[in-house]
Amino acid sequence: LLAYADFDGTAPGGSEVQRPGEAKPRPVLHEYAPHRDDWQPGDPTWRGERGKGLIGALNYLAGKGVNSVSFLPYNAGGDGDNVWPFVSRNDKRHWDCSKLDQWGIVFDHATARGLHLHFKLQENEIDDDRLGHEAQAGRVLESLDGGRLGPERRLYCRELIARFGPNLALNWNLGEENTQSPDEVREMAGYLRRIDPYPRNIVIHTFPDQQDRVYPPLLGEGSALTGASLQNSWNNAHQRTLKWVRESARAGRPWVVANDEQNPANMGVPPDPGYQGHSGEARQGGRTYTLHDIRKLCLWGTLMAGGAGVEYYFGYQLPEND
Template sequence: DCGYLDVQRKLYLRELIARFSHNLAITWNLGEEHHATQWSPYGQTYRDTKLMADYLRETDPYNNFIVIHTHSAPQQRLKDMTEYLGFRNIEGPSVQCGNIDEVHDDAKYWLKESSKANHKWVVCSDEIGQHWKGAMPDEFDPAHDTIRHKVLWGNLMAGGAGVEWYFGYNFPHSDLSCEDWRSRDILWDQTRFALDFFHKYLPFTEMTNANEITRDNFSYCLAKEGEVYAIYLPEGRGTEIRLPQGGYSMEWYNPRTGGDLLKGSLTNVNGGGFRSTGNPPASDGKDWVCLIKRE
């Protein structure tokens, strides 16, 4: 039907809804690298996509989540997704980043812009570059240091909703050939450790990104001002954070191994300006998360 909301597309969408919409955590992800580009000039118009989203929302009795899969280039992503800011039936971007250095700031940008448009989005990191690499199997990248830092914690500490791990095609068990989910067993553990931290220790639905209140240019900070702060520090050292008046406790979490909170070189601090977090429990040069709570 050439992208139009015509008989074939309606039939296809109704069949998808009938078969799958009752399942938990369904996301209707519209397209693969959706919209026309210079190198792929055929695709739905923005109007066509909005009509398709409207039809999904009207037809799906379970009111499942609707997103759009983006292109990997930041300029194209910006051009396309800006068209949907404020549109009621698109609820977020399914973000593909060709460069993982963009993940954190990109999530922050769309959360801010969608809030300004009075229809706040849920922002997930869907696919990471390079396209041939993605999240490599444990046997090739047993530490997963870079993607844990820049993608997993990068998205979550921006206020994003999390990550869908893409497997690049130059490695065994790629996105099209994976027959063994244990090929990335270590990565699943590290992902679970991040979820454990957020669910056990943070009122994360009440928190927003606040990188500007720390003095480490490479850290991520998520805050409920005056109550609780989480600082992700990628290089295993402390920083300073601006805290309101009051007493605060400080503990540390290891995002590589999970487990209980640990004590660092400082355990308490009084606010009223910039205050040191002290150092993490181990000077290993690896990432740590500092948890600060009002006493």
């Protein structure tokens, strides 16, 4: 969302190498050009005409009944490698005030249009010094304090809360496919809870096959977390949501549980039939599924399990992807 050409100090990612399980990097920034027509007189811009594409895109989403958007405020070293709040990619202690003012205009408009702001504070590649799905020991220069609660991470949390915390509906997600240790998660969640003057939902996202390892030690009084951001197969949403709704209730602090990413990663949720010539069908394990299956088993599966809702993920092999 924030890899946008109209923002100050924003540049395309440097990598042109396609990593396994990811889309091929595109050395361009979003312009959201088709949505300039969705911008309305009286809507905000900056530096003259800048911002019309993204502001129009938010208008379009709100007009279709969408009420949540998910984004990374920092992804240097990650999939996109094109979003950071700093004056330069590697300068974690000096923040870009003009860029952040522009982000603020966008977030304020999203709030005015009834869109919940899902801040995914980190992604797997840069949340700590552990590498990949197996969390192998290494060194990640882009990580904040190597995953610990040090000065870089404290500054990051404080700045985001101070600048964007007053928006009416948001949550803080500690990280996408997070591999920080339980103690590191507790420290970060606890710090967010202490410094945020608003009772925000604090959640964490993890690999589908690591939920049963990551979540249990964080339930109840085990952390300041108040929810889970689930990634699992689209047709398993009911079972996984119900599990963590029940487990968190048993632990004495019921969690807000949402389904935020649908596997398989290459397909996720298929686009509407006819979009850019797409059939509207996707395949998983030899089975074809469509938006109607997503609605029945993912959306309603989540809601009927007591889940908070669904954010749709579009897979890396689709024309428009994450």
